Amino acid sequence: MAKITFSSISIENFGPFRDRQTLDLTVTSSRSVVLVKALNGSGKTTLLTALQVGLYGVKAINSVRRTEYEQLVQSLQRTDAVGHASISVGLIVDIGGVRKEVTVRREWPQKRGSFTESFSVLVGGTVDMEFTHGWDEFIGGILPAELVQLFLFDGEKIEALANPERLPDLLRRATEVFLGIGGIDVLGNDLKAVERRAALRNKDNSEEYEAAKNALLELESQAETLTRTHADLIQEQAASRNTLDQAKLALERYVAEARRGGLAAYEQAAQIRSNAVSANNQVNAVRSSIAEAMSDPFLPLAWLHRLWARYEDEWATDRQGRNAKLLTEEFKKRDRRILAALTAEGSGGSVSLVRELLKRDLDQARAARYRKPLLTTDGDPADVNANLMRARSHIQATVASFESARRELDVSERALGEVPAEEQLADILATMQGKTQTVAVAEQRLAQISTVLSETQGSLSHVRARLDAARSRLSTEFKDRSLETKGLEAGARARRTLTVFKDRLLASKAHWLSEMITAEFRSLLRKRKLVSHVLVDPSSYEVTIKDGKGQELPMDRLSAGERQMLAVSVLSALIKERKGRFPVVVDTPLARLDRQHRTSLIKRFFATVSHQVIVLSTDEEVDGAAYDALHPYTNREYILDFSDELGHTTVRSDAGRSSALEVA
Numbered sequence: 001m002a003k004i005t006f007s008s009i010s011i012e013n014f015g016p017f018r019d020r021q022t023l024d025l026t027v028t029s030s031r032s033v034v035l036v037k038a039l040n041g042s043g044k045t046t047l048l049t050a051l052q053v054g055l056y057g058v059k060a061i062n063s064v065r066r067t068e069y070e071q072l073v074q075s076l077q078r079t080d081a082v083g084h085a086s087i088s089v090g091l092i093v094d095i096g097g098v099r100k101e102v103t104v105r106r107e108w109p110q111k112r113g114s115f116t117e118s119f120s121v122l123v124g125g126t127v128d129m130e131f132t133h134g135w136d137e138f139i140g141g142i143l144p145a146e147l148v149q150l151f152l153f154d155g156e157k158i159e160a161l162a163n164p165e166r167l168p169d170l171l172r173r174a175t176e177v178f179l180g181i182g183g184i185d186v187l188g189n190d191l192k193a194v195e196r197r198a199a200l201r202n203k204d205n206s207e208e209y210e211a212a213k214n215a216l217l218e219l220e221s222q223a224e225t226l227t228r229t230h231a232d233l234i235q236e237q238a239a240s241r242n243t244l245d246q247a248k249l250a251l252e253r254y255v256a257e258a259r260r261g262g263l264a265a266y267e268q269a270a271q272i273r274s275n276a277v278s279a280n281n282q283v284n285a286v287r288s289s290i291a292e293a294m295s296d297p298f299l300p301l302a303w304l305h306r307l308w309a310r311y312e313d314e315w316a317t318d319r320q321g322r323n324a325k326l327l328t329e330e331f332k333k334r335d336r337r338i339l340a341a342l343t344a345e346g347s348g349g350s351v352s353l354v355r356e357l358l359k360r361d362l363d364q365a366r367a368a369r370y371r372k373p374l375l376t377t378d379g380d381p382a383d384v385n386a387n388l389m390r391a392r393s394h395i396q397a398t399v400a401s402f403e404s405a406r407r408e409l410d411v412s413e414r415a416l417g418e419v420p421a422e423e424q425l426a427d428i429l430a431t432m433q434g435k436t437q438t439v440a441v442a443e444q445r446l447a448q449i450s451t452v453l454s455e456t457q458g459s460l461s462h463v464r465a466r467l468d469a470a471r472s473r474l475s476t477e478f479k480d481r482s483l484e485t486k487g488l489e490a491g492a493r494a495r496r497t498l499t500v501f502k503d504r505l506l507a508s509k510a511h512w513l514s515e516m517i518t519a520e521f522r523s524l525l526r527k528r529k530l531v532s533h534v535l536v537d538p539s540s541y542e543v544t545i546k547d548g549k550g551q552e553l554p555m556d557r558l559s560a561g562e563r564q565m566l567a568v569s570v571l572s573a574l575i576k577e578r579k580g581r582f583p584v585v586v587d588t589p590l591a592r593l594d595r596q597h598r599t600s601l602i603k604r605f606f607a608t609v610s611h612q613v614i615v616l617s618t619d620e621e622v623d624g625a626a627y628d629a630l631h632p633y634t635n636r637e638y639i640l641d642f643s644d645e646l647g648h649t650t651v652r653s654d655a656g657r658s659s660a661l662e663v664a
Contacts, residue, residue: 002142003581005612007101008090009054013081013110015046016640018648023047023638025090027612031635034614035622035654038640043649044616045154046076047640048587052152054089054104057119059136059145070115073108080647084109104135143582144177150571151610152585164555166238167570168541174574175509175541184502191491191498212474219467226460233453240449244442251435258428276412282405286398293398296391301384312381335359507538516573517543517566524565524600534569561597568605575609583612588621595625602629 005027012020025034038044049072052060058069077085086107093100103122108115121131131138143151293299301308335358342351471492518534525531531553533546545566547553555563575584598621606613615622615630622630637654 003094004142005092006583007092010088011050013078013085015076016043016642016649018078021651023651027635031633032612033606033633035634035637036616037619039619042640042642044587048152048585050087051585052148054087054106055139056145056148081110147174147177150574151582154587167543172541184498188495188498191495194491216470219463219470222463223467226463230456230460233456237449237453240446244446247439247442251439254435279409279412283409286402286405289398290402293395298387299391301388315381510536510538513573517569520569520572521566523604572605572609584610585614587616598626599629607633
């Protein structure tokens with residue numbers, strides 16, 4: 001089997017590329033990565049499209065309508081082109097140990113109202129007519145066009161492969177193609193043709209057989225027509241589903257941007273206004289509470305401040321004076337008792353001396369302690385202080401509540417001021433309505449196609465049942481009339497055997513896929529214990545994920561980054577089945593991944609998935625730690641520079657940065 005390696009690509013007058021731009025894509029076995037960096041709109045996706053279109057032409061877009069391919073190419077042709085639009089893809093083709101350098105070239109002359117494409121394959125600089133005419137068969141034998149997007153894919157859309165509804169069909173079809181099972185189907189169809197011809201020859205002279213033969217031919221014609229219609233509808237359904245997914249994604253992104261531009265505040269305007277009214281009512285209620293608290297009869301005493309303290313001091317002094325007066329009277333009584341005792345017991349001189357001393361002490365005590373009271377005795381401030389403290393605490397709490405309510409009102413009024421007017425959002429609302437309408441139309445179109453597909457499937461099943469009955473009648477009622485009838489039976493047995501063989505072959509490959517996808521997924525995941533196994537059902541090819549406890553883990557429980565890692569794991573398993581026979585090109589692979597997932601993807605996917613990997617990145621994706629992780633595997637680096645002034649992109653080699661890192 002041949003092996004393909006890109007050696008170069010040249011683009012002229014195609015997308016943002018006006019003057020001929022050429023990228024050398026040769027790599028070595030130890031450095032198999034070519035890094036192409038560019039800002040959005042500078043030509044990354046155009047480069048991916050150019051590789052697909054250059055190799056596969058109309059088959060690159062997986063559409064049953066050639067007009068879609070023509071519209072795609074015409075939309076990418078530059079109106080300011082001087083010459084033809086062209087794509088030249090240089091290839092190194094290894095076949096049976098022989099290496100050929102081949103150039104695949106497509107040109108599109110700029111003709112208004114018509115579409116013309118020129119295609120040629122050059123070997124050694126000369127057009128090889130035989131290779132040119134057989135190119136579709138040659139490249140399809142290496143990698144069928146329907147699977148090219150598994151090798152040349154958009155990293156931002158790859159998460160869609162993890163859709164549980166699409167994944168089984170993708171895995172089954174890819175496995176059938178990679179295993180060459182299509183040959184089994186062709187052999188089965190050949191046996192059907194042999195059966196049909198044998199039955200027709202055997203009963204040419206029988207009117208009854210003629211009727212049965214005509215009925216069989218009619219049913220076969222109906223079955224073939226319905227089969228083609230069914231296949232076309234499946235492709236159309238897939239295209240419609242992709243259109244719907246893109247429309248939904250565009251709507252989600254626009255709504256997210258609009259919310260940052262004021263739409264969120266506009267949508268919450270009713271709640272914001274309600275909050276403002278509630279805050280204003282709270283302020284008014286607290287203001288009434290303040291008025292009620294101010295009416296407390298004890299509250300004015302709190303405003304006396306120092307005067308009230310002075311009153312307390314004066315009242316204490318009066319109380320002390322009253323107490324001193326009582327003590328003085330008691331001292332006088334005590335002195336009389338002492339003098340009477342001394343008179344009875346002692347001399348007159350001693351009594352006189354003691355009397356004089358006691359009188360002097362009493363006079364001093366009376367002069368120091370007694371003052372005529374200034375205040376009434378029933379005005380004790382201690383009786384008032386409890387009520388005063390209660391009134392003061394009440395007014396303080398009420399004022400604090402008022403301040404809190406006022407702050408809430410200020411916040412609500414500021415939020416209300418940020419709500420944009422409806423006329424300010426008119427354009428945003430109109431655009432959003434348009435995108436919503438686009439989603440609705442896409443959903444309606446998908447529903448219509450699904451309905452027609454279901455009806456066609458039912459009709460096809462019915463016709464096949466009738467066809468099997470007609471064939472059974474021919475092989476039973478007329479089996480003893482000719483030796484060829486035995487061929488019908490042998491052909492039927494062979495077809496049944498081929499069917500069993502095909503199913504068992506697919507089942508055995510399902511087990512291999514389970515092991516490969518599990519190994520790839522666990523090596524890429526940041527949460528190593530999140531998944532224990534990824535199972536591919538041998539019959540339906542449905543994918544089931546088991547968590548660390550052996551329980552089923554629904555795919556919708558995975559994060560966006562984890563779903564992308566699952567899709568990449570599926571791709572890695574399928575790509576490695578090709579055993580390095582075709583390059584891998586990925587556009588915008590890291591935009592939605594965190595740092596750890598980026599490093600895993602670089603080291604365990606880019607470095608091992610194929611003998612040649614081309615990474616198309618934005619200027620911020622492969623930078624810093626991601627760039628350092630990719631650098632050991634990078635052979636060449638390019639930058640796509642788009643000039644706003646000139647309106648086109650030029651290719652610039654970024655060899656300087658690579659050299660600097662090598663030295664470091």
